[in-house]
Amino acid sequence: GENVGLHLPTLSVQEGDNSIINCAYSNSASDYFIWYKQESGKGPQFIIDIRSNMDKRQGQRVTVLLNKTVKHLSLQIAATQPGDSAVYFCAETPEPALIFGKGTTLSVSS
Amino acid sequence: DVKVTQSSRYLVKRTGEKVFLECVQDMDHENMFWYRQDPGLGLRLIYFSYDVKMKEKGDIPEGYSVSREKKERFSLILESASTNQTSMYLCASSPDRGPSSGNTIYFGEGSWLTVV
Numbered sequence: 042g043e044n045v046g047l048h049l050p051t052l053s054v055q056e057g058d059n060s061i062i063n064c065a066y067s068n069s070a071s072d073y074f075i076w077y078k079q080e081s082g083k084g085p086q087f088i089i090d091i092r093s094n095m096d097k098r099q100g101q102r103v104t105v106l107l108n109k110t111v112k113h114l115s116l117q118i119a120a121t122q123p124g125d126s127a128v129y130f131c132a133e134t135p136e137p138a139l140i141f142g143k144g145t146t147l148s149v150s151s
Numbered sequence: 152d153v154k155v156t157q158s159s160r161y162l163v164k165r166t167g168e169k170v171f172l173e174c175v176q177d178m179d180h181e182n183m184f185w186y187r188q189d190p191g192l193g194l195r196l197i198y199f200s201y202d203v204k205m206k207e208k209g210d211i212p213e214g215y216s217v218s219r220e221k222k223e224r225f226s227l228i229l230e231s232a233s234t235n236q237t238s239m240y241l242c243a244s245s246p247d248r249g250p251s252s253g254n255t256i257y258f259g260e261g262s263w264l265t266v267v
Contacts, residue, residue, distance in 0.1 A: 075255060084260045090255060138199050139196075
């Protein structure tokens, strides 16, 4: 299948900084994208999603940006907290399943 | 809240054994999925089902089969476990019409399988 990749396998930030996690996708037909957060020993949890007819969507402390021209997706976390430490995956559809990238491990130090 | 339950969190099996991983969801979702997760490889789709008794191969179906006799239950079967099937297995479900209709996929907590 198509690959959805993340640019960096790890990202280390200081508490209070803003974090940006990037993802490149390759399937031009994908029309829906999701960011998941996975804490150690748990299954992935939905964070935020975006449709291809949008270029930005905001949630609580998180923003997803979509650039269809270069097939790039990013997740911005404002005022990063220790509880944000986890692995973050982007995912894209073809229906009905999701294709996941390899994940970025975010480490937040106090 | 949606709940996807994987009954076995940690299993150790011997090479050649038949292994069943069970998953149950309580939200009447049509679609169910099995992924495996390995370091550096992310989540890879094994099989999915969009209705009772229906199944579709994902990206890595070799060595696995599935069973969906009831809507709420989706089982992953390893007919003859091998050491390269040591992994974390994630079950997921979603409502009909899939993710792009605004219905996201919900995951269970995972089953850690070690084959020795």
